[in-house]
Amino acid sequence: MRASRAWIITIIAVFVMSLILLTPTLMGDSLPGWWGRLFPDRGIRLGLDLRGGIFLLLGVDSEKAVDNELGSIKDFMNTELKDDRVLIKGSEKSGGTLTLQFFSKSDLDKAKTVADTNFSDISDIREKDLSLTFSLKQAYLSEVEKNAIDQVKQVIENRVQELGLVEPSIQKAGADRIIIQVPGASQKDRQRIIDIIKRSAVLQFKIVKDSGPTEEALLAKYGVTAPEELEEQGLALHKGNTGAENEQFFITTADASVTGESLSDARITFDDFGKPAVSFNFKGEGASKFGVLTEENIGKRLAIVLDGTIKSAPTIQERITSQGRITGDFTTDEAKDLALVLRSGALPVPVTIEQERTVGPSLGKDSIDKGKLSMVVGSILVIIFMIIFYRLQGVVADIALALNMLFIMGFLSAFGVTLTLPGIAGLVLTLGMAVDGNIIIFERIKEELRVGKSPLAAIDAGYSRSLWTVLDANITTLITALILFWFGTGPIKGFAATLSIGIISTVFSNVIVARIITNLIYQEKKVQTISI
């Protein structure tokens, strides 16, 4: 391989590119403003374990999503069949199946017709005695679950964005999980962030039928012992949190014709006593629905149900279309946060925290410093070592090593790889492994010289005969690095990424860059001996 123009230009090009990509990292805050217009202006991204911050793995309750879906099928059937004067005797939900029971065969037949018309494409519909069962089809189930997680992700993004946190990252992980990373967040922020993320924020508007101080007494009044039995009467039980002593529980209509989905905005405001409250607006269809609800129920009380609890139950004085207010026992922060979650939309299904990591900022900084120190000391040792053992070729190897590290850092920047503490360890390891290829090649060259070849021929033979050995050695490490990348999360993924990129760059450096430098030194000279 002559020191061909093409290779030299390639090497110089990659060198320059790496410098450009690394400049933001090296210059930090003193990066000139115009840089961002021409070149990428993001430096190497630091992982949470180096910056400090919070990592959350949320599990999304997709079973609940299926449950909700079955619920809306039931509601639809209910409404449609009412027009035909068909009543549903009872219903049952389990797994991905909804069972509706009817009073007579003719009712069943009417129901089946409605069902077939509307749901045959998403569900298997079967008759058994006087029941109709709906089993959601697999393809539709997957779609429901996917929609649920997409919606959850969107809601969380809306909420996190409003918090104004630094570079939060929200990603799907697998079929039913979401990863949230908030760099720089401290333990104090933690509770607020989690509360905001986890809050269902389901807002419903219902009409109050009755209220009372205890659950048992209230239920008994309607002839039932458990809240679920109220469903048959078209009613529901809710806990009350309005501040009124004798209104711990409410009986309301079961269905909410207006929900938080109809909101167009929610803001913090203050009530007539100067206490914090939340005002909300309706628009379009929501406004007209709310208008109908209030108009039909003037004089009655409007139950404002938040996450299943009635926050307040004002009397409806007149028809309202566009605005309302939730008052209650809020602090300013609580009102602000409530407005935030209402604005962002309700979570369609509940989420649970499956994993959480909080790293303090001091650990991060300490880790970076120590990582840098080991890298520097390691590099110096390796550099000196190579010079002692391989003299001029050792210097060549060292130059190739320096370029190698530069290229690797450049690639990390380019691919947006997040640098973690194991990632730094990966870089250090790459440092030690990078010269291995050089050593393999140099030892081979020495052998060729001993056999009697002329220096330049020995160099040629050395590089060509050891090529596959160098490749073999690096590919095996690459295989495990790639497996690690697949299996790891967070910091381990960062390690696998830096290791993989390091290996690829190392092969390039060992086989091509070192060769080119050597040729540049010796080309067109009469060479008697080489320093190796």
Added chain:
Amino acid sequence: MELIKPGTRIDFVGMMKKVGFLSIALIIISLLSLIYHKGPNWGVEFTGGTEIHIKLKKDLELSQVENILKSTGYAPKAVQRLGLSGDNEYLIRFSPELVKFDQIQEFQTKLEGIMKDNPEFEGGLILRVDYIGPRVGSELITKAVISILLGCVGILIYVMFRFEFGFAMDAVIALVHDTIITLGAISITDKEFSLAIVAALLTVIGYSVNDTIIIFDRIRENLRKSGKSSFREVVNEGINQTLSRTILTSVTVFLVLIPLFILGGSVIHDFAFTLIVGAVVGTYSSIFVASAIVILWRQRKSSAT
């Protein structure tokens, strides 16, 4: 500069028996340690639960740390030191039943309180808090085992592709040998078997086979050339010729790992330890063990025909 004089003829093959004893002894010690400790010291990512990493101003005995925490109502499942002795850093694990995910805030607040109020803990810092739910933990164990197996299989396939099946089996046997002994070292020193350690193990797997390949490569080349020498002589010669290379490549890796071990800080300390042990064992096995297995394999093959 020459590390090993060219023309060195150490009879590695002849040492086979002694090496065999040493290896088997090491493997037995490792397995015994693992059995005694009832498996590796599974980190919190696998068992689930809560783990905290704290740095104290004073150097306390592990039992002192445990008692102070117990008295505040949080009895730890395990307390370990992290890093070097001067660091005063401790890794404390709590069982999953003790702190559920909705109690973490309360737990952290209480912890911060202890840090301020308790005289022994005063001035201490909470560096990291980890909570792992049960579902995540069990999934991770499965993933870890699969990746280690996949790693070995992947390498087996690759070596088979580049050499022949016999060589590939030897490489894998040497690998398993290295993995068990490294695991043994971790078990004896009672280091936490965390996700990072699994990563280090996988890296060791990928890296230690490098040396073996270098030697196999040379043996194969010599086999092509030699006519009269016996198989044992060819293998011996191969090892001797590549001895310089094998040792020097390991030395360069140590030159970077040892600063990492000493200076890298407590978090990366155990990780570096695993890599170092793995590299040492890997080099030893490449020089002595792998070739011995090649020869035994060949002997069996030829005596079978």
